[in-house]
Amino acid sequence: MNNYNDFKSGDFIADPAFRAWVYGFKQQSDIDWEYIASQSHSVGKEMEIARLFLKNIEDKTIPVSDLYIERFSERILENHRKLSPSIKLSSRRWYEVSSRLFYMAAAIIMSFGIGWFYYTYSQKQSVNTDSISWAAPEQKLTSRVNRTKSPELVVLKDGSKITLQPNSTITYHEAFDGAERNVQLEGEAFFDVVKNPDRPFLVYFNDLTVRVLGTSFNIRSYGKEEGSRVTVKTGKVSVSANRETSPPQNHTDLSSSAIMLTANQEVFYKKAQGYFERSVASRTQIVDKTISENDFVFNETPLSTIFSKLDKAYGIPIIFDEQQIYGCSLTASLADEPLLEKLNLICRTMNGSYEVIDGQIVINIKSCRNSLQ
Amino acid sequence: MNEMFENHQEPISDNGVWDMFKKGDDKSLSILLSRHFRPMLHYGSKFTKDRFLVEDVIQDLFLEFLEKRDRLGDPVSVKNYLFKCLRNNLIRALKSRGEELDLVEDQDLAVESENMEMFLIALDDSAELSVKMSNYFSLLTSRQRECLFLRYYQDLSNDEIAQIMGINKQSVSNLLVRSIAILKENWVHILIYFLSFTD
Numbered sequence: 001m002n003n004y005n006d007f008k009s010g011d012f013i014a015d016p017a018f019r020a021w022v023y024g025f026k027q028q029s030d031i032d033w034e035y036i037a038s039q040s041h042s043v044g045k046e047m048e049i050a051r052l053f054l055k056n057i058e059d060k061t062i063p064v065s066d067l068y069i070e071r072f073s074e075r076i077l078e079n080h081r082k083l084s085p086s087i088k089l090s091s092r093r094w095y096e097v098s099s100r101l102f103y104m105a106a107a108i109i110m111s112f113g114i115g116w117f118y119y120t121y122s123q124k125q126s127v128n129t130d131s132i133s134w135a136a137p138e139q140k141l142t143s144r145v146n147r148t149k150s151p152e153l154v155v156l157k158d159g160s161k162i163t164l165q166p167n168s169t170i171t172y173h174e175a176f177d178g179a180e181r182n183v184q185l186e187g188e189a190f191f192d193v194v195k196n197p198d199r200p201f202l203v204y205f206n207d208l209t210v211r212v213l214g215t216s217f218n219i220r221s222y223g224k225e226e227g228s229r230v231t232v233k234t235g236k237v238s239v240s241a242n243r244e245t246s247p248p249q250n251h252t253d254l255s256s257s258a259i260m261l262t263a264n265q266e267v268f269y270k271k272a273q274g275y276f277e278r279s280v281a282s283r284t285q286i287v288d289k290t291i292s293e294n295d296f297v298f299n300e301t302p303l304s305t306i307f308s309k310l311d312k313a314y315g316i317p318i319i320f321d322e323q324q325i326y327g328c329s330l331t332a333s334l335a336d337e338p339l340l341e342k343l344n345l346i347c348r349t350m351n352g353s354y355e356v357i358d359g360q361i362v363i364n365i366k367s368c369r370n371s372l373q
Numbered sequence: 374m375n376e377m378f379e380n381h382q383e384p385i386s387d388n389g390v391w392d393m394f395k396k397g398d399d400k401s402l403s404i405l406l407s408r409h410f411r412p413m414l415h416y417g418s419k420f421t422k423d424r425f426l427v428e429d430v431i432q433d434l435f436l437e438f439l440e441k442r443d444r445l446g447d448p449v450s451v452k453n454y455l456f457k458c459l460r461n462n463l464i465r466a467l468k469s470r471g472e473e474l475d476l477v478e479d480q481d482l483a484v485e486s487e488n489m490e491m492f493l494i495a496l497d498d499s500a501e502l503s504v505k506m507s508n509y510f511s512l513l514t515s516r517q518r519e520c521l522f523l524r525y526y527q528d529l530s531n532d533e534i535a536q537i538m539g540i541n542k543q544s545v546s547n548l549l550v551r552s553i554a555i556l557k558e559n560w561v562h563i564l565i566y567f568l569s570f571t572d
Contacts, residue, residue, distance in 0.1 A: 010553070019525055052503050056510040057521045061415055062424055069410045073403040076432055080439040282425065341422070 004036045005043055012050035022054045060348045063355065067277070071268075078225060140174040146187075156181070160201065163190040167222070188220040190233075208269055211238045217261075231266035231281050239267055241274065263287040263315045264339065265359045278359035284339040286313045296334040296342065303328040306346065307363065314339045320363035325350075328365065387451035394438070395445050402435065409452060412527070413459050419519050420463050421472070430463045450533070456523075457537045513552055520548040 012018045021029045037044040146152045146164040154162040157176040164170060168187025181196075185205040193201045195214020203210040205221040206228045215235025221228035230239050240258035259276045261267055264284040268277045286293065291313040298306060303325045311318040316339065330349060334342045343354050343361065352365030385393075387408065394401040410431065417427030434455075438445060448454035510518065516538075523534045524545075531545045538545070 013525060016528060019528070023526065048502065049506075052506040054525060056506055057518070057525050059518075059522075060418065061411075062418060064411055064414065066407065069406050070403060072410065072428070072432070073406045076406075076435045076439070077399055077402060079432070080436055083436075083440070341424070344422075344424075 004031075005040060007043065007046060009046045009049040009053065012047055013053055018047075018050065019054060022051050023058060060344065062344070063353060074226060141171055142174040143169055143171045145169045151190075156183075158196065158199070159194040161192040163192075165189060165220075185219055185221060187222055188218070190216070190218045192216040206269070207241055207271060207274075209240050211240070212236070226272065227268055227270040229266060229268050230261065232261045232263050233285070234263050234287060236263075237261045239269070239276070241269070261359070265316065267359075280316055280340060280356050280359060280361065282338065282340065284314055284316075287315045288313050293335040297332075298334070299331050300329045301331075303330060303346070303350070303365070306330060310339065310342065317360040318363060319360060320365070324367060325363075325365050328367075388447070391445075391447070391451050395442050397442065402439075405451070406435070409455050412452070413455060416456055416522070416527075417459055417463055419515065419522055420460075421467060426466060426470075427459075427463065430459060430466050434458055434462055453529070453533050453537055456527075457539075460537060461539075517548055517552040520545060521552050524549060 007015075017029065017031055018033065020026050021031070021033050033047065037047045144152075144154050144164060146166050146168050149166050151166070152164045154164055154170065156162065156172065158181060160181070162170060162183070165188035168185070168189055170186075170189060171184040172182060179199060181193075181199050181201040183191075183201075183203050185203055191201075191203065191212075193212055193214050193216065197213050201212050201214070203219060205219055206223070208221070208228055208230075210217070210219060210230060212235065215237060216233040217235075217237050218231045218233070219228065220231075230237065238258055238260055259267055259278065261278070264281050264287065266279055266281045268279070269275070270277070291309065295309065295313075304320070304322060307318045307320050307325075310316075328350065330346060332345065332349065334345055337345065340356075343363075347353050347363070347365065350365045352363065354364065355362045385404075387405075390401045390404050390408075394405060413431055414424070414427055417430065418424065421427065513521075519538070520534060523529045523537060524531070529537070531542050531549075534545045535542045
């Protein structure tokens, strides 16, 4: 056992057990550091210097949930599978290659077959497939498929714009004049919907329905992915799970599994588990037109004012304890950063942290007595 | 495969997981990431404030591993190998974005021989101390901060740091010694400043 009473700050810094304690690597330390610090003023001082030194080395850690990492990992595997098969062919054996070619050929033949099927049916003007059960008879359906490698713009008859991502398909009534504006999506698309309170705009995808009046949002829902993601840019969006394959008769009566999203929020729906996870979009933008990026230059501004301004600008609820941050102020320029980066910078300066819980932000700043002003 | 992970009494070593990854087991990817994603993100944030760039580089790195999984080597330490790859790719990505990186060693920094503790003790206001300590860290070069991070936070040896940073062992110890020395130097200035006010 070391004689800690003779330790200088440099010795504490070099001590692995001390570092593990400062960084909280272990639940419980074998050594009672607080007791040692309380034994003598000078040793306590040395320890405090060492602790501050180590804390500055650690700097900020970015809070990441296990779920986030899980999804990150799934995304990598997904992207790996999407990479062109030609790269993979080289490392495969001949019989794997031939079976792969067989499936590819089968897929091509099938898609021709399906295309012919659709063509003949639309000629007869009576479409009835399982996936588009809301198609009323005597109505002609149109499909747009993006087979290119870049996004394509589709303008609907009501003026709404859809940016269709590669390998994505939208299907809608060609006339587009019903009481509801219905679109079916497979893949990913950004929707900029013209406002019309009398004619709700509905997007069907995966097992979900998005319902809006007039707003802009992005949906990512590739069939082979494990879930769907809806990200709202402006306005409000309602997302609900379909209990049946066909949409409910009464759309105003949304089931309890509906979730409301506002600008800069997003929701991830995991198909297998059937649950929604609401969070904050990674690329945020200011929704309050009266506030510009230049308003995020602060000079001795109280923290509560800053948080209220962020709340108002991005429309994301920011929850903080007035008492905790009473008297805290900040001098910094936070212009031109996304919301989460702005919060990172604030929390880092204030030695605090934040969490995103159900599309809201919860701030945890202990007090600013010890931080930079 | 799943049973192997779940019924195993001891957690499988990094090298064990790496081996399974090489043999084509996809579950091993999520285990590797559950162990190393946070440290990699943390390390990457020493080079850029752009968290999403770091994530992109990590993603591309693992995609590359997946592409050539049957041809991957056997690193002594998986973590160190990941750090080294992340560092190289991240620096390349930052350079291609035209960002300035102060990764050149500063040879001309004087090494102070005096004792930093002597000066630190003289300052007895703990709040003041924390402010000053952060200010001093802002004076260190990013390479010095990186070196301190690997040595004291990641608990790596000078040899391991040398491998990750691609410099020799002597340069590592120089960087570490100078990181302490630069502190000493500045504590002196601050103390002089401090005393001239209290007179």
